[in-house]
Amino acid sequence: GAVVSQHPSWVICKSGTSVKIECRSLDFQATTMFWYRQFPKQSLMLMATSNEGSKATYEQGVEKDKFLINHASLTLSTLTVTSAHPEDSSFYICSARAPSGGAYEQYFGPGTRLTVT
């Protein structure tokens, strides 16, 4: 099946710094990638939808200036958490949808656990 990777798998950073998370589709081209955040014991929360070559569409309540998303190629999307604070500590997961997938399944990356101290 399709494989999506994320890097790093975990990161610890100091409050006020920025962190970049990469999401790559390894064996397919993803025109659409999704970024989710998941707090402990809660379900996935969609943060934004990213289409290759265009600006990301952010969900209500998600600050686009704080969570910068770049989808520069068909295999790579990045999420940058700017000026991170402890409340940004969470599990960030990306997923990708292949063009031929139509309405079908999204392929998830393994997630990145961010801890802001």
Add this chain to the structure above:
Amino acid sequence: GQNIDQPTEMTATEGAIVQINCTYQTSGFNGLFWYQQHAGEAPTFLSYNVLDGLEEKGRFSSFLSRSKGYSYLLLKELQMKDSASYLCAVMDSNYQLIWGAGTKLIIKP
């Protein structure tokens, strides 16, 4: 508004059968997904239903009734490794996934 409901937690015994229900109200319907998520890991795809009926895949089966806005995931011959959260998600008319809060399944020996 859009809403996905599933039980918060269920407990079952190793070797037994468990059914996890999901009801939904969404703007449009383009299929229902079940995902398994172990603690600290990303979700993995289990099943996809877009037509009414039962889809069987090994020990796992998924059922859909669109008229009732209802689905269930059936797990047979439970194993300890099946302890996980099971997420129900519906793809709406904009092809966006609407996620349930997940059902934590605890398997006891």
